Amino acid sequence: MDESTHEGPPSRRAFLSHSLTAGAGLAALGSAGPGVAEARAVVADPPETLPISLTVNGRRRTLRVDPRTSLLDTLRKDLGLTGPKKGCGQGACGACTVLVDGGRILSCLTFAVMFAGTEVTTVEGLADGDRLHPVQQAFIDHDGFQCGFCTSGQVVSAVGLLGENPRPSREEIRELMSGNICRCAAYPNIVDAVESAAKGR
Amino acid sequence: MLPFHYTRAGDIAEALRILSRDEGATLIAGGTDLVTLMRDGIRAASHLVDVNGLGLDEIHWLPEGGVRIGALCRNAVDDARLRREYPVLAEALRSGASPQIRNRASVGGNLLQQTRCTYFRLPEFACNRRTPGAGCSAIEGDSHLQAIFGASPQCTAVHPSDFSVALQALDAVVLTEGTRGRRRIPVDDFFRLPGTTPHLTTELRRDELVVGVELPGGPLAARSHYVKFRERASYAFALVSAAVAVEVRGGTVRSARVALGGVAAKPWRSPAAEEALIGRPLDEEAAAAAGDAAARGARPQRHNGYKVELVRRVVRQALSELG
Numbered sequence: 001m002d003e004s005t006h007e008g009p010p011s012r013r014a015f016l017s018h019s020l021t022a023g024a025g026l027a028a029l030g031s032a033g034p035g036v037a038e039a040r041a042v043v044a045d046p047p048e049t050l051p052i053s054l055t056v057n058g059r060r061r062t063l064r065v066d067p068r069t070s071l072l073d074t075l076r077k078d079l080g081l082t083g084p085k086k087g088c089g090q091g092a093c094g095a096c097t098v099l100v101d102g103g104r105i106l107s108c109l110t111f112a113v114m115f116a117g118t119e120v121t122t123v124e125g126l127a128d129g130d131r132l133h134p135v136q137q138a139f140i141d142h143d144g145f146q147c148g149f150c151t152s153g154q155v156v157s158a159v160g161l162l163g164e165n166p167r168p169s170r171e172e173i174r175e176l177m178s179g180n181i182c183r184c185a186a187y188p189n190i191v192d193a194v195e196s197a198a199k200g201r
Numbered sequence: 202m203l204p205f206h207y208t209r210a211g212d213i214a215e216a217l218r219i220l221s222r223d224e225g226a227t228l229i230a231g232g233t234d235l236v237t238l239m240r241d242g243i244r245a246a247s248h249l250v251d252v253n254g255l256g257l258d259e260i261h262w263l264p265e266g267g268v269r270i271g272a273l274c275r276n277a278v279d280d281a282r283l284r285r286e287y288p289v290l291a292e293a294l295r296s297g298a299s300p301q302i303r304n305r306a307s308v309g310g311n312l313l314q315q316t317r318c319t320y321f322r323l324p325e326f327a328c329n330r331r332t333p334g335a336g337c338s339a340i341e342g343d344s345h346l347q348a349i350f351g352a353s354p355q356c357t358a359v360h361p362s363d364f365s366v367a368l369q370a371l372d373a374v375v376l377t378e379g380t381r382g383r384r385r386i387p388v389d390d391f392f393r394l395p396g397t398t399p400h401l402t403t404e405l406r407r408d409e410l411v412v413g414v415e416l417p418g419g420p421l422a423a424r425s426h427y428v429k430f431r432e433r434a435s436y437a438f439a440l441v442s443a444a445v446a447v448e449v450r451g452g453t454v455r456s457a458r459v460a461l462g463g464v465a466a467k468p469w470r471s472p473a474a475e476e477a478l479i480g481r482p483l484d485e486e487a488a489a490a491a492g493d494a495a496a497r498g499a500r501p502q503r504h505n506g507y508k509v510e511l512v513r514r515v516v517r518q519a520l521s522e523l524g
Contacts, residue, residue: 046204046247067207067249070236090237097301103277105305109233113207114251157301164277164300178435179299 057125072107083123094180095153104160123152144193146184230307266418272309289425293367309411318358344502356399369460369468370444379409392467428519439463441511488520
């Protein structure tokens, strides 16, 4: 990383923060277009991309990311993993759920650059070849979906849940899956699927 | 979103150095709030300082009683002793957000999260908190989620945290470290009411970071409870919540803490409700009296009169369930 060039305290720094503030102010007044474009042209200093290495579904990946890009967009656009979905893009629906170092998180509420050195698992990484993960199989067996858009998030979230709590009650499943919204309202079958996956362990 | 520098700080000194050198620098931990604020143009940063490498993620039991929770512990922090000795804290944490967000969001970030006031979150509306002097769209707008205590003509937003409400009921202290040294700030002083400067939400200085929170030991915390009322059963911010802690000796209440969430720009302590409990048995009558006392002095706006009744009932329920 050529971070060192950004560490100095030249007077330009103060100028840049002022132009940033001005940019934000303009955006706040609803004239985001020209204001932001202008400010961006002035700010030549921050890096356009930074290199990161992380492990995704067991495979080491090294790439350059725009620091403003979410882990979700990086997975979908740079790595072609479209299992994690962009439902709301603001942490309200759970469709983008992935596992980071085994724990479930929302990949939309992130900057990818912060995940250097981590192990990320998406729904694509759950199956063992042609053998589905038990949670995936349980969703099929119990018809735990309708349109399917939220399903990859539901499945990954359920895998994360069983990692946190291997023997959840039905009530606990409902509470601990509440971060995953299903607009088709397949909830009863989702709870059945998670319960059966837990029992099958 | 404007481009920014990114540094993963190796130690606290490095993070503070960048903060004091660059007035546009911002710390990021879990990012579960900051990322959306930046994406929506509510906040801008010239330099993001990632603090996830600083450690600060331990629960440290103090030999003289009490416990220190590191600022980078996640909201999913699950500790059997914490659950046993500070039930209100564990319950409040578990009631917040969703498991995915709790796994990522930090304890320090929970304190520093911004209001969910719709007008603050939508740049097309005027907001004094976002742009000092711009005006407040909520005053004439939809007030059903706004404050009933401690609001000002400049701002009626509420603090969204559950955790902070529990901290308020536990007399917690916020631990900070800055270029000018360390500070211990009682949680009640840490959060600010809007007054004429709603953009200043906490006492944290620009060149300081929250390193943890400290909960005192003592008999109050063991008998404590959190009740959260929201628009759906889970994964929603509180309309009104109550954190209560009561010490009963010889059949009567010796000391009590009652704090409310969803009603003010800070976790709102209710000395009147506490007063109403002292010296009497913790029964239904006392719980109702405390609920009534907690609602006294509320100043509802056009659409949130319901919160006054909710305060009464949530406090009463929290105390009844303790009894």
